[in-house]
Amino acid sequence: MVNESAYRRQGAEPLIRLSGVAKAWGGATALESVDLDIAAGEFVCLCGPSGCGKTTVLNLVAGLESPTQGEVRVRGERVTGPGPDRTVMFQESALFPWLTVRQNVEFPLEVAGVPPRERAERAERYIRKVMLWRYRDRHPHELSGGMRQRVAMARALVVEPAILLMDEPFAALDAMTRDELHRELEALWMESGKTVLFVTHNVREAARLGDRVVVMGTRPGRVKRLLPVELPRPRRANDRDVSLIAAMVERELRIEIEKVIREELDDAWTPAGTDLPRDPGAHLGGGI
Amino acid sequence: MRSGLLLRAVGKSFARLAFGYSLSLVGGVALGVALARVKWLKDTVGPLVLGLQAIPSVCWLPLALLWFGLGEAAIQTVVVLGSLLAVTLATESAVKTIPPVMLRAARTMGAEGWVLWRRVVLPAALPGIVSGARLGWTFAWRSLLAGELLFVSGGLGQMLEFGRELNDMATVMGVMVVIVALGLASDQLLFGRLERRVRRAWGLDRG
Numbered sequence: 001m002v003n004e005s006a007y008r009r010q011g012a013e014p015l016i017r018l019s020g021v022a023k024a025w026g027g028a029t030a031l032e033s034v035d036l037d038i039a040a041g042e043f044v045c046l047c048g049p050s051g052c053g054k055t056t057v058l059n060l061v062a063g064l065e066s067p068t069q070g071e072v073r074v075r076g077e078r079v080t081g082p083g084p085d086r087t088v089m090f091q092e093s094a095l096f097p098w099l100t101v102r103q104n105v106e107f108p109l110e111v112a113g114v115p116p117r118e119r120a121e122r123a124e125r126y127i128r129k130v131m132l133w134r135y136r137d138r139h140p141h142e143l144s145g146g147m148r149q150r151v152a153m154a155r156a157l158v159v160e161p162a163i164l165l166m167d168e169p170f171a172a173l174d175a176m177t178r179d180e181l182h183r184e185l186e187a188l189w190m191e192s193g194k195t196v197l198f199v200t201h202n203v204r205e206a207a208r209l210g211d212r213v214v215v216m217g218t219r220p221g222r223v224k225r226l227l228p229v230e231l232p233r234p235r236r237a238n239d240r241d242v243s244l245i246a247a248m249v250e251r252e253l254r255i256e257i258e259k260v261i262r263e264e265l266d267d268a269w270t271p272a273g274t275d276l277p278r279d280p281g282a283h284l285g286g287g288i
Numbered sequence: 289m290r291s292g293l294l295l296r297a298v299g300k301s302f303a304r305l306a307f308g309y310s311l312s313l314v315g316g317v318a319l320g321v322a323l324a325r326v327k328w329l330k331d332t333v334g335p336l337v338l339g340l341q342a343i344p345s346v347c348w349l350p351l352a353l354l355w356f357g358l359g360e361a362a363i364q365t366v367v368v369l370g371s372l373l374a375v376t377l378a379t380e381s382a383v384k385t386i387p388p389v390m391l392r393a394a395r396t397m398g399a400e401g402w403v404l405w406r407r408v409v410l411p412a413a414l415p416g417i418v419s420g421a422r423l424g425w426t427f428a429w430r431s432l433l434a435g436e437l438l439f440v441s442g443g444l445g446q447m448l449e450f451g452r453e454l455n456d457m458a459t460v461m462g463v464m465v466v467i468v469a470l471g472l473a474s475d476q477l478l479f480g481r482l483e484r485r486v487r488r489a490w491g492l493d494r495g
Contacts, residue, residue: 088396094389141491
C-alpha cells in the first residue's frame, strides 16, 4: 500500500527499522503492520489523529513497550529495552520537581556513572545551549512551561544520544513559544546531526520540522502515507511552502479525523461542507 | 517533687514513643512501597491492611497482653500496630500516584532497580510519605497513652490513672493539658514544618 522502498536509501542500513510491527492491547489492535525505515540524521515527523498509534511507535523505538508482532531494530540490533542511544522528551516535561535545573540535567549522567566533574561540565554546556544558565539553581515549578521544556531538551541531549524521540513536546505551549522552540530545535539538530523522531498531531509543526512526514491512519493504527518535505533550512514558521505541505498533510488526515469523530459523536454530526439544512421548509417564512 | 515526677513520666513516654514510632515508620514505608509495587502482595495483604486499619489501637491490647504479658512489649505492640497501618496506606497511595510519565522518563534515562527506587520513586513519593508520617505520629501518641493507662508503666498514661485512683482531679486535668500541649507541639513544630518544607520544595504549595 505504501511505497516504502522508494524512500529506502540504497545500500545503507537504516538507523531505525520497523518491520511488520504490530501492537495489540488485550483484544484491540493499536498498530497494524508498520514498516518504516529512518536514516541516520533524518528528521521524521509522525503525524496523525488521536488513537492512530503514533505514540506507540515512539514507545516501541524507545524500548518502553515491546511489539506483539514484528521487530524494531536500531543499527541492526533488536530493541529490547530503553538505551542511552535513544532519549525521550515527553509532552509534560517529566522533570523531577525535587531537583534543580542543574541536578535534573545531570541526572542521566549520574545514572550512567559519569564522574562528577565531567557531569558538571556537560550539564553546563547543555543548559547554556538552551539558554537557561541563569536559572540553573531553580526548581522546575519556578519556571514557565516553555522553560521547563528547554530543560527537558537539555536533559535529553546531555547524554549525546544518536536518536532523539519527541512525543508532542511542544503541544502544551503557546504558539509563540512553540515557534521559538521549533527554531532552536532545528538549529540544534542541524548542528548535531542527530536522528529525530517527532510525534505530533499538528500538521503545520510536522511540515515545519520534518524531512519526511509520516501520515498515520487510525482504526487500526497504520502508516498511511509518507510525504517528503524538500524545503531548504532553516525554515520559517509562516513560510508559504511550509503551509502548502501542511495543507497536503491535512488533506491526508481529514478522512482519518472524520473517522474518529464519527465514532465519538452522535449521528447528528456531518462533515464540513455538507451541513446543509435538513429541512428547507423550516426556514421558509422565518423572520417575517 | 511533683514536677520531677511529671518530667520523668514525660521522658519515659517519649522514649517509648520514639522507639515504637521509628519501628512503625520504617515498617510502614517498606510495607506501603511493597503493596504499591508488588501485585500479589496487594491482592493478599491489601484488604487485610484496610480491614485492620478499622481496629482502634486499644483493641490490640488484650491480644498484646496475651502474647507478651503485662510489660513493655505489650505497649510497643499497641503503638506499632496503632500507627504502622496509617503510614503504610499513605505510602502506598503516594507511590501509586507518582505520574507515570516521570517513571517512564526515568527508565529512558537508564534508571533501574535500586537506583530507580532510591533516586526517583522515594523522592517522588516523599510529600505523601511525610503526610503519612505525621498522621502516624498522632496515632502512635494516642495508642501509647491508651496502652500506658492500664498498668504500672511509669509514663504519662499511668500518671493519669494514678490521679483517678487518688480522686485527684487536679492531676488528671493537669496531665491531660500536658498531653494536648505535647501532641500539638510535636505535630506543629516538628511535622507541620517538615511537611510544609517538603511540599514547598517539591512545588506543591506556593509561597
